[in-house]
Amino acid sequence: MFNIENITRKNVFKLAPYSSARQEFTGEASIWLDANENPFETEINRYPDPNQTAFKTEISALKNISMNQIFIGNGSDEAIDLLFRAFCEPGEDKSYIFPPTYGMYEVSATINNVETVKINLTTDFKIPECSDILKVIDSKGLLFICSPNNPTGNVYSLARIKEIASKFKGVVVVDEAYIDFSKTESAISLLEEVPNLVVLQTMSKAYGVAGLRLGMAFANEQFITVLNKIKPPYNVNSLSQIEGLKTLKNRNKVLEQIDLLNSEKDILIELLSQIPSVNKVYPSEANFLLVEFKDSEKIFITLRSKGIIIRNRSSQIKNCLRITVGSPEQNKVLIKAIKEI
Known part of the structure; x- marks a missing residue:
């Protein structure tokens, strides 16, 4: 049976969390004199709900998941x-990633004195076979x-x-920042049968905030209890919750907007594929495209000089630029500019 104590840092498991004023009393009151706040009402003079109750209630209904299984953070990066x-015990446990991938996993690992082990994706960007993954895993920790x-x-x-989760003794973290653009079912559906799984999502992409x-x-x-124990007392401000x-x-x-962006993505794929300077447009279930150019540096610098900013990913994947799907008007300007280079 899964036991969170087996994978939690000992000092964290034993930690008695800070109890804020807003956690010690919930409900309605006429006079609030418990949290040393400024008493003059401005709508933001009070501390925010530390449990994000209203926001979590809506997320719970939307995702069909218990509120006790939801953590809300200051961006996914906080989570x-x-x-x-x-x-992850610093200097002992490790972090496992599949490059090329999101760079913040390695940054957070380094900040927390956790070694990052890189298991490269295959040439067609697939995760290697489990047998190959297990050859390089020699500790628990986090696998992204x-x-x-x-x-x-x-x-x-x-x-x-x-x-993968069934064979890894640590925590498997599935980052679904772009899942709203995909027709693939969320890994949230696995939570009941995969106890060592954590799924991350965000309001920053599809939701436009x-x-x-x-x-x-x-x-x-069990996971959510630990995360709530160590988060700052008021980690999500009132304005963000509202x-x-x-x-x-x-x-x-x-x-x-999701439907429009997915439609625009299909148009971009078709138009980019017809441009001679483009070698390949990779299929995507996100709101961006990875595009391989004959001379990516020239394209990147020239677009930037025209005020069109895209992301240079050539350090990860040779001659590749990452292009976010814009509005129909922005995409027309982009295609015209690339054709002129």
């Missing part, structure tokens, strides 16, 4: 950092699977994720 703090993967745009099957810094982690209740909730309640607009 990533807390996972290292909770489940980004799906859809950044910067390649491809997804990994739930069966593959389940297989990157400035709010709202990230989510989904896991069994605006995030508004965005969730206006989800039809979000769905319309």
Whole structure:
């Protein structure tokens, strides 16, 4: 039977968490004199809900998952950092990643004095066979699977994720920052049968509120209890909670934008594939495209001089640029500019 104590840092497991004023009393009151706040009302003079109750209630209904299985963070990056703090003993446990992938996993590992072991994706950006992965795994810790993967745009099957998690003694973290653009089912559906799984999602991509810094982690209740124990007392501010909730309640607009961006992505793939300077456009289930050019540096620098900013990923994948799918008008300008180079 799964026991969170076996993979949690001993000092964290024994930790008595800080109890904030807003955690010691919940409910309605007429006079608040418990948290040393400024008493003059400005709508933001009070501390935010440390449990993000209203926001979590909406997420719970949307994802069909218990509120006790939801952690809300200051962006997904906070959840990533807390996972290292909770489940990796510095200098002992390791972090396993499949490059090319999101760079923040390695940065967070280094900050927390955790060695990163890189297991490269295959030439067609697939995760290696389990037998090959197990050859290089020699500790518990965290294993990150980004799906859809950044910067390649491809997804990994739930069966593959389940297989890896069943053989890894640490925590498997599936980062689904771009899952809203994909037709693939979320790994949240695996949580009941895969106890060592944590799934990350975000409001920054499809929901269009990157400035709010709202990230989510989904896991069994034991994981969420540990993360809540070590997070800052008021890690998500009031304005982010309020605006995030508004965005969730206006989800039809979000769905319309997702459909439009996926349609625009298909148009971009077709048009880019016809341009002589383009070698290859990789398939993508995210809101971006990885594009291999004959001379990526020339394309990148020239577009930048025209005020069109894309991401140079050539250090990870030779001659490749990552292009976010823009609005129809922005995409037309982009294609015209590339054709003129």
